[in-house]
Amino acid sequence: MAALTDVLIVEEGLCLTVYDDATSKAIGPGKQMVGHPTIGIGRALNRKGITASEARYLLANDVVEVREQVARALPWSTRLTPVRRMVLEAMAFQIGLDRLRDFKNTFAMVERGDYASAAAGMLNSQRAR
Secondary structure (H helix, E strand, O other): OHHHHHHHHHHHOOEEEEEEOOOOOEOOOOOOOOOOEEEEOOEEOOOOOOOHHHHHHHHHHHHHHHHHHHHHHOHHHHHOOHHHHHHHHHHHHHHOHHHHOOOHHHHHHHHHOOHHHHHHHHHOOOOOO
């Protein structure tokens, strides 16, 4: 098995972002495809996709990363209850840390402990609609 793995890595290459296997070019929004969207070592996503266990593995890594990002960007969030901190982490995962940072008024409410107003503000945001 190791020999086959080594051969495939050499022949297919390793690409950590989605690319067009016919052109070897990265795929971005609105890009025209010639071949198959591929990632890793020759994994044609439109043919095989990923398994549920692979998706959970990727998610577990993403969760660790987003928790670290939120703790660095919003140091006061580490003093929140786990459920309140999880709301911010879920938002960061879903909309990205840069967009989460746009919720400055909401953060001020959370830091004051005005959680009801913060929740209302989140639900009234353009992102929630």
